[in-house]
Amino acid sequence: MKIKKLIFLFCLFNFLILSAVFSEEIQFKADFMSGVSGSKTDETKLAGNSFVKTSTMEIKADLITLNGEDFRYITAEGSVEGKNTETKMNFTCGRLRYDRQTKLAQLEDSVHMIDLENDVTIDAQIIEYNQNKEIATMQIGVTLRQKNNVCTSAFAIYKKEAQMLEMSGNPKIVQGDDSFRAQEITLDLKSQEITLSGRVSGTVIDSKKEETKEEKQQANPKDEELPSESTDEKPAVEEKSDNQIPEEEKPDAVSEVAEE
Numbered sequence: 001m002k003i004k005k006l007i008f009l010f011c012l013f014n015f016l017i018l019s020a021v022f023s024e025e026i027q028f029k030a031d032f033m034s035g036v037s038g039s040k041t042d043e044t045k046l047a048g049n050s051f052v053k054t055s056t057m058e059i060k061a062d063l064i065t066l067n068g069e070d071f072r073y074i075t076a077e078g079s080v081e082g083k084n085t086e087t088k089m090n091f092t093c094g095r096l097r098y099d100r101q102t103k104l105a106q107l108e109d110s111v112h113m114i115d116l117e118n119d120v121t122i123d124a125q126i127i128e129y130n131q132n133k134e135i136a137t138m139q140i141g142v143t144l145r146q147k148n149n150v151c152t153s154a155f156a157i158y159k160k161e162a163q164m165l166e167m168s169g170n171p172k173i174v175q176g177d178d179s180f181r182a183q184e185i186t187l188d189l190k191s192q193e194i195t196l197s198g199r200v201s202g203t204v205i206d207s208k209k210e211e212t213k214e215e216k217q218q219a220n221p222k223d224e225e226l227p228s229e230s231t232d233e234k235p236a237v238e239e240k241s242d243n244q245i246p247e248e249e250k251p252d253a254v255s256e257v258a259e260e
Contacts, residue, residue, distance in 0.1 A: 024054055024055050024100065025054075025055065026052065026053070026066075026071060027051075028046055028050070028051060028052040028053070028064070029046070029050075030048055030050040030051065030064070031048030031049050032047040032048050033046050033047070034047075043067040044065070044067070045063065045065050045066075046063070046064040046065075046066075047062070048062070050062065050063060050064040052064050052066070052076075054100060056085055056086040056103075057082060057083075057084055057085070057098060057105075058082055058083050058085065059074065059076050059080065059081075059082040059098070060079075060080070060081045060082065061076035061078055061079060061080045061081070061096070062078030063076070063077045064076045071100070072100050072101050073097065073098070073100070074096075074097070074098040074100065075095075075096070075098075076095070076096040076097075076098075077094070077095050077096075078094070079092075080092060080093045080095065080107075084105075086131065087131060087160065088117045089113060089114070089115055089116070089129065090114045090116060091111065091112065091113045091114070091127075091129075092110075092111070093107040093108060093109055093110060093111040093112070093127075094108060094109025094110055095107070095108045095109050096108075102132075103130065103131035104128065104129070104130055104131070105131065106126075106127075106128050107129065108126050110125065111123065111124050111125065111126065111127045113127060113129075115158075115160060117160075118146070118160070118163060118189065119146065120144065120145070120158070121144070121145045122136065122138060122142070122144050122158060123141070123142070123144075124138040124139060124140060124141055124142045124156075125139065125140035125141050126138070126139040126140055134159070134161045135157065135159050135160065136157070136158040136160070137157050138157070138158065139154070139155055140154065141154075142154065142155065142167070144156065144165060146189055147189075147192070148175050148176055149173060149175055149187065149189075149192075150173070150174045150175075151165060151167060151171070151172070151173050151174075151187060152171070153168060153169050153170060153171035153172070153185075154168070154169025154170055155167070155168050156168070156171075163189040164186065164188060164189065165187040165189060166184070166185075166186050167184065167185045167186075167187075168183065168184050168185075171183075171184065171185040172185075173185055173187060173194060175192075176205075177203075178202070178203065178204045178205060179202055179203050180194055180196060180200075180201075180202040181196075181199075181200070181201045181202055182196035182197055182199060182200045182201070183197060183198030183199050184197045184198055185197075
């Protein structure tokens with residue numbers, strides 16, 4: 001009887017499970033599936049073009065495992081792609097573990113996350129995303145980009161709803177030609193206000209001075225040509241003085257004086 005159930009699972013590529021937890025419907029499909037039918041606590045594996053969809057999450061990967069009571073945990077590995085349809089967050093990574101009950105997602109291995117609503121992109125090695133609070137906790141090689149901001153650090157917390165970024169671990173913010181460093185940095189992504197604390201340093205380019213220099217050069221373009229004009233006039237004056245007494249007339253003037 002058990003063998004018949006396994007054969008049935010191998011041939012089933014797309015089916016639905018009605019979970020007792022929150023009465024959430026789970027859809028999943030794959031090229032290959034293994035597991036035991038009729039048991040909510042046993043492990044079910046999907047391999048090859050694996051896809052799982054819950055009420056708020058869509059996940060694609062090379063291998064997806066569902067386990068725990070009522071398939072509480074979803075683990076995805078290999079070329080993981082997904083999106084949170086509730087909070088409008090898309091992501092890619094090497095490995096994902098999602099708890100359907102607590103709504104916590106652990107993303108690892110070259111994580112790339114996009115906040116579609118606020119045009120924010122995040123890169124890190126590890127990101128823990130709390131779906132209920134809409135907070136992403138990022139670790140190792142963190143880079144967040146938004147508008148003209150490029151923010152880097154070893155550790156950071158992104159609060160999506162409040163649009164606040166908190167960074168530590170050699171944090172740095174680059175805004176165009178300006179840069180800021182400190183032990184801890186907080187950036188308000190709405191107002192662009194930066195708060196620095198501890199060993200503050202940075203560089204700021206005064207764009208007004210640069211604009212003033214360019215305006216002066218454009219307003220007085222003749223000043224640069226004056227030296228060349230004066231040098232051109234001198235040779236003309238010298239040539240004129242040399243030609244006042246022709247060489248042919250000089251002998252005649254001397255002979256006239258002798259005759260007298």
